[in-house]
Every structure is written in structure tokens, then in C-alpha cells.
Amino acid sequence: MKILEVRDLAISFEDKIAVDKINFNLSAGEIVGLVGESGCGKSLTAFSILGINPPGSNLSGEIIYNGEDLLKMDRDSRRKIRGNKISLIPQDPMSALNPVFTVGEQISEILEVHKDMKRKEALSTSIKVLESVNIPNAEERINDYPHQFSGGMRQRVLIAMGLVAEPDILIADEPTTALDVTIQLQILEILRDLREKGKAILLITHDLAVVSEICDRVYVMYLGRIVESASTKEIFSNPKHPYTIGLLNSLPDESKSSLIPISGQPPSINSIPNGCSFHIRCPKVFDRCKTEKPELYSVKDNGQHLSRCFLEQIEN
Ligand SMILES: Nc1ncnc2c1ncn2[C@@H]1O[C@H](COP(=O)(O)OP(=O)(O)OP(=O)(O)O)[C@@H](O)[C@H]1O
Numbered sequence: 001m002k003i004l005e006v007r008d009l010a011i012s013f014e015d016k017i018a019v020d021k022i023n024f025n026l027s028a029g030e031i032v033g034l035v036g037e038s039g040c041g042k043s044l045t046a047f048s049i050l051g052i053n054p055p056g057s058n059l060s061g062e063i064i065y066n067g068e069d070l071l072k073m074d075r076d077s078r079r080k081i082r083g084n085k086i087s088l089i090p091q092d093p094m095s096a097l098n099p100v101f102t103v104g105e106q107i108s109e110i111l112e113v114h115k116d117m118k119r120k121e122a123l124s125t126s127i128k129v130l131e132s133v134n135i136p137n138a139e140e141r142i143n144d145y146p147h148q149f150s151g152g153m154r155q156r157v158l159i160a161m162g163l164v165a166e167p168d169i170l171i172a173d174e175p176t177t178a179l180d181v182t183i184q185l186q187i188l189e190i191l192r193d194l195r196e197k198g199k200a201i202l203l204i205t206h207d208l209a210v211v212s213e214i215c216d217r218v219y220v221m222y223l224g225r226i227v228e229s230a231s232t233k234e235i236f237s238n239p240k241h242p243y244t245i246g247l248l249n250s251l252p253d254e255s256k257s258s259l260i261p262i263s264g265q266p267p268s269i270n271s272i273p274n275g276c277s278f279h280i281r282c283p284k285v286f287d288r289c290k291t292e293k294p295e296l297y298s299v300k301d302n303g304q305h306l307s308r309c310f311l312e313q314i315e316n
């Protein structure tokens, strides 16, 4: 059952298009990956679902949650959902935690606001949630301030904050980046547990290795557009878009003698190329790609695998 459906979501700053009419959905009990290089619009997409858009951004499209369009909801109704029904583990753990409040106060506040709990009950629930993300001595640590935790622990505190209200949807923005392997594995384990409990998880990452580890389905983004989507198995065994193929070729793998990075850097949103936005880096580019924007074509299984590339059209 679809719990979230994003339709033609576009995010722009004046005349710059950061997210260009993307469509995706999430169902209960699945982990869906949103993958792409830095600057492709992953975090802005996450913010728009939470309703915390940066100043100066313009949004259009629909974000349907439980049959209602979040983008049309008033601020109060939106606030009741944020952190409660839909929560975000933000990309930057330090700036997301308030340095002047203890970790216990920050977690408890969510429960006091959304679940009407009194401080005492909220604190004991906070201890339980910290224990569930493997923070040792949680009973004492709730009295510590964010700077007293290591980077990996702060990341887990943020995960605890994302989980404490038991949301239907958890959006995790690069939750394992910059963490050592042991902690990464623990975090992936926590996400797997949540899937078991029927939560819907959107996992934002630039790391395809993490995707292959736990995602059920994947959306690949390039410069604000979704360029390919399929099940994880299909993306890894039968990638279609040259960008996805490039990402996979640049993934370290024991069977490869050398890595082949994608040539060049993604252009900025100030200078999105005409036609297919990937054409300037594409090893398979031909004339049509330079002038005409490809659609997301179904390449297999009636829309279960989509690719925004003319080549698939020609071959099929
Ligand atoms: N407040 C803002 N004002 C203007 N442009 C912005 C703003 N926030 C983001 N952008 C631009 O929108 C694009 C998408 O940004 P976003 O943060 O969503 O990327 P991302 O995919 O999360 O990247 P990363 O992997 O580095 O976190 C980028 O080109 C960025 O420069």
C-alpha cells in the first residue's frame, strides 16, 4: 500500500530549477533508495516532504500522504505530521542538534509536543529509544549535551530523535556517511528492523554499496531529475541509463581490476544543458540527446523499470 506519493514535484530558486518534476512513491515495509551525486536535489526533496523548505524556494506538484496533499496543508496540520508521522534524520548531525539543551531534553520535547507526554514519561521513553540505537549508559547520557557525544553517537542520537514518535515514514539523509564501518552496519541494522515493523523508509545516499545492502527499490537522480528507477536487483543486474551504469562502474568491487569514474563533474543548476542533462558526460551521446529531453521510458515490466534515455527506446 502506497503511503506517500510524490507527483511532479518541482523546486526552484528564482529561475534555477533544482528539482524538476520528480515522481516517486513509498509503501509501508520497504526501504527505498534515492541516489545521485552531490547537488542533484536529494536533500531539497527530503525537506519538501517535511515542509521545511529553504527561504526563496518555490515548490509545485503534489506530495500525497494518507490521501492528503501536504503541499496544500495549513502550517498547523503540517507541524502535527512533521517529526510525528513523518520524520527526518538530517544530513548534518551537529547543526541539527541544539547545543544548549541536553540530548534527553531534545528527545523528550518531541514526545511532549506530539504525544502529550509529561517530562518524566518522556525521559524514560527517551532512554529506551537511545538504548535501541545502541547508546551505552543511556540513563546517564540523556543528561549530556551534544558536544559530549562522538560524531557516530550524535548520528545515532538523531536517529533516535527520528524514531521516538514512531513515525510511519522515516527519511534518512546520508545516515551512514562519515561513520566507521561498524557503526554503519549498526545503523543499517536499525533501518532493517524498522522495515520489519512496517515503516516506510526513504534512504538518501550517494553510496550504491549501501543501496545494494538494504534497499528494495531505487530511484537514481541526476541534476534534479529522476533518470532511472527499478528494484535494487534490477538496477544492479540490468542497469539501463548510462549515468547509472557509470555509477556502478565507479563502485569498488573485488571482481574489478580498475574503477572507471564518470568523466567530468555534474554541471551546476545555473547551467543545465539542453536536451538530456547527462549528455555532456555520456559515453553514448548522439545528436538527438543534445536537443531533445528524453522522457522516463518504461524499459521492462510495465513501468517497474524506467529509464530516461533514448537508447532504450531505439533498442526496444
Ligand atoms: N537555499 C538554497 N538556495 C539556492 N540554491 C540551493 C539552496 N539549497 C540547495 N540549493 C541548490 O539546489 C541543488 C540541490 O541541492 P541539495 O542540497 O538538494 O543536493 P543534494 O543532492 O542533497 O547534495 P549532497 O549530496 O551534497 O547533499 C544544488 O545545486 C544546490 O546548490
Ligand SMILES: [Mg+2]
Pocket (backbone or CB within 6 Å): 042, 043, 044, 091, 173
Ligand atoms: Mg544533501
